[in-house]
Amino acid sequence: MNRTIIIGTRGSDLALWQANHVADKLNDIGISTEIKIIKTQGDNILNLRLDKLEGKGFFTKELEEHLLAGTIDLAVHSHKDLPTENPPGLKIAAVSEREDPSEIILILKDCVDFSKKLSVKHNGIVGTSSNRRQSQLLAVRPDLEIEDLRGNVNTRIQKLRDENYDAIILAKAGISRLKLDLSEFYIEEIEPTSELVPAPAQGVLAIQIRDNDEELNTVLQQINDAEVANCIAVERKVLNLFNGGCHMPLGCYCEREDDIFKVWTTKANSGEELPDRLYVESIITEGLAEKIVAKFDLEKRKLAKKVFISRELSEHSYFYRALAKHDIEIEARSLIKTVPTIHKLDSYIFRNVDWIFFSSKNGIEYFFKLNPVLPKDVKFGVVGRGSEDALRQLGKVPAFVGESSDVAEVAEEFAAIANGTHILFPSAKDSLRTVQKALSQETQITDLTIYETILVDDAAQSFADVLVFTSPSNVEAYFIDNLLEPGQQIVAIGVSTGKKFEEMNVPYILPSSPDEIGLAEAVFGIDIK
Incomplete structure (x- = not known):
């Protein structure tokens, strides 16, 4: 290609980074470029919530007009800002690799409380103008106060510095x-x-051109990430089918x-409503959205009327609230009991210990009841966000959280960072030792049996539509005397x-995960005949 490609972009620091990133990609394959800054309507409107602007063309309309007029050849957008339909005459010719789509919470250091989920102090003021973020944040931290936050990334961070908020939420991609x-x-x-769950296409750049520019389209295929395009097509199709735009509290994330x-979706009707969450898997994307x-569509499908879960459950827990939203009756009772096996710890057991690893909330509870005097720099590892929450309630943040439902996968992830160290495993009698078996011979392992599990006698049968089992021991206890009823469906936590x-x-x-959010996703996805 002999022509110089003129790239149109907004003038913010992040938009310019994005334009220069695409320019560098094109320069690497021998294409000369020029960047042209264009001011958009979204840059001028300062009195509307951000979620009213994103996905509605406020940040893209002027760029698209310049494309159609031929004053630029290519526009670079944050893909999540784009409406799901291209204007006539334009198309997305390529997408970038996906920057990490995680969210980050920036917290003023004197507003941190490690005993709370997400580390924001009780009743903290959190800045975000996204209904999607608000609904999900309040689902796990209903005590927080949400305040509007506008401006580009640097402006938002300065507002936090000025202590207008205790914390703010931003996309990690922009920060990176x-x-x-x-x-600070x-x-x-x-x-x-x-x-x-992030916004559809979060972390991805969209490269938009005129649909009749075949020469440029061919060139752009050299920098197109087809794998990312396949995944975000599912996410954006979901957004399109809901016909809600980005003001809808909708998160959708697909990975292969x-x-x-694998697709995670969360949706509410307002920023204040507890969202419904769904997890699905498929070997194809056709028809997946x-x-x-x-x-x-709960007018066309039936949810369970009653759900049994094999653990005690607080009315304030995520799983309870997610089911109660749909008037699902909850039968919560544990089929096991636990008892301590030791009542005192010798201090020598912590000598040179680098890690303490917990595979259950029970392990955490019984271990800290022994009032251990721990090395100052010891790190904690846990299986599941439920165990993370239990540890946080003691004011301790784990350095490793294994989020997979398969403990073997958790073991591999932990081994990758902990091999060669000294690890203490407080656990139950007759524990499977899955994590220990994955560690190298150079790793020093200390097993500490601190409690044992006892099955209850004569576990009563449940006639709920869905039976949720939270441990192998609970399965054993239930099926000593009971059989499944016709039509009952089973959810196993891991x-x-x-x-x-x-x-x-x-x-x-x-x-998808061995915790109450994962269980709620699973139950919501079950169709009752």
Whole structure:
């Protein structure tokens, strides 16, 4: 190509980074470029919430007009800002690689409380103008106060510095691209499959051109990320089918792993409403968005009327509130009891310990009841966000959280960072030791049995539509005397619990994560006949 490509962009620091990033990609393949700054309507409107602007063309309309007029050849957009339909005469010719789509919470250091989920102090003021973020944030922290936050990334951060808020939420992608020094704040990162599902196409750049510019379209295929395009097509189709735009509290994130497309979706009707969450898997993307959207149509499908779960449950817990929203009756009772096996710890056991690893909330509870005097720099590892919450309630933040439902995967992830160290494992009698088995021979392992599990006698049968089992021991206790009723469906919190049902040749559903959010997603996705 002999022509110089004129790239149109907004003038913010982040927009300019994005334009220069695409320019560098084109320069690398021998294409000369020129950047032209264009002011958009979104840059001038300062009195509207950001979610009223994103996805409505306020940040893109003028760029698209210049494209159609031929004064620029290419426009670079943050993909999540784009409406789901291109204007006539334009198309998205390529997308970038995906920057980490996680959200981050920046917290003033004197407003940090490690005993709380997400580390923001009780009743803290959090800045965001996104209904999507607000609904999900209040779902896990209903005590927080949400205030509007406008401006570009630097403006928002300055508002936090000025103490207009105790914390603010931003997309990690923008922070990473601008390489900002945020050491004055405490930073909490929220992965896209956990408490805050990102906006469709978050972290991806869209390269828009005239649809008749075949020469440029051909060139751009050299920098197009086809894998990312495939995933975000699902996310944006979901957004399109809901026909809500970005003011809708909608999060959707798709990733491909081992040739399986995994999609997390969250949707509410307002920023104040507890969202419904769904997790689905598919080997193809065709019809996947339609399947997801259909699951949220509760006029055409039936949810469970009653759900049994094999643990005690607070009315304030996420799982309880997610089911109570739909008037689902909850039968919550544990089928096991636990008792301590030791009542005193010798201090020598902590000598040179680098890590303490917990595989359950019970392990945390019994360990800290022993009032251990721990080394100052010891790090904690846990399985699941439920165990993370239990540790946080004691004012301790784990350095490692294994979020997979498969403890074998958690073991591999932990081994990658902890091999060669000294690790203490407080655990139950007859624990499976899955994590220990994954560690190298150079790793010093200390097993500490601190409690044992006892099955209750004569566990009463449940006639609920869905039975949720939270441990292998609860499965054993229930099925000593009971059988499944016709039509009952099973949810097993993790792979080890699921193996009990495999031994019984009983089908079960495995949540995306071994915690109450994962369980709520699984139950919401079940159709009752």
